[in-house]
Amino acid sequence: MRWTPHATVACIIEQDGHFLLVEEMASGQRVINQPAGHLEQGESFLEAAKRETLEETGWLVEPEALLGLYTYYAPSNGVTYHRFCFIARAVRQVPDARLDDGIIGPLWLTREELEARRPELRSEMVTRCIDDYLRGTRYPLDFIQETA
Template identity: 55%
Template sequence: MTWTPHATVATLVERDGKLLLVEERSHGKTVFNQPAGHIEQGESIQEAAIRETLEETGWRVKLTGFIGLYTYTAPQNGVCYYRFCFAAEALEKESDKLDKDIIAAHWLSMDEIRALEDKLRSPLVLKC
């Protein structure tokens, strides 16, 4: 069997002391996550982070820094994810049309995010 890690991006968008998270459907459950997703062919990791944030939240952002690279192996399928995390500044709300699996985008404080720990899509939400 060939080991193939999945390369993904996530964006931490901060405004007025709150972070932008998405409420989404994943594996039949409602979970919370940073705007995140897979890198498309021919796309840089920065382009992917900006695109995923817009598609999942409707917010246009400017990346302000690279936070780090994190790994996670999903227990339900054994897939290993490499997640490139970026900090970003919210520029403008461009659209209310969100990806099909996204229920809503929320601005949440760290205390509110910690209170949702059992509903976070993965432990990476609190790490990155």
């Protein structure tokens, strides 16, 4: 069997000091994560980031920068994830948006509120990405070169 990493996307969306996060069920536990998920066949990273955010939070977003490419090994399932994390601007909330199965709903939390809920984080990637964002890490979107 050949080892294959999982390509995922995530978004950091900040508005007035609050970050758009997702409360969801994962492995039978209620957890907090960034809007995030897997790339689908034929989808660009930017398309996936917008789709996943809408499906998990009900918000339309516009990616403005790449925060970074993160590698995370999940001890819970033995999977290695390659996460393309974007910085996105909230455009608008979609009324009555249908959220993915397992999603409880969106949360807007400050970094301090998130720290108080650290045991609920899906992984260490949640605060790691927010902290990189707060440090000012940014890369232009054209850093990612995709062919049609």
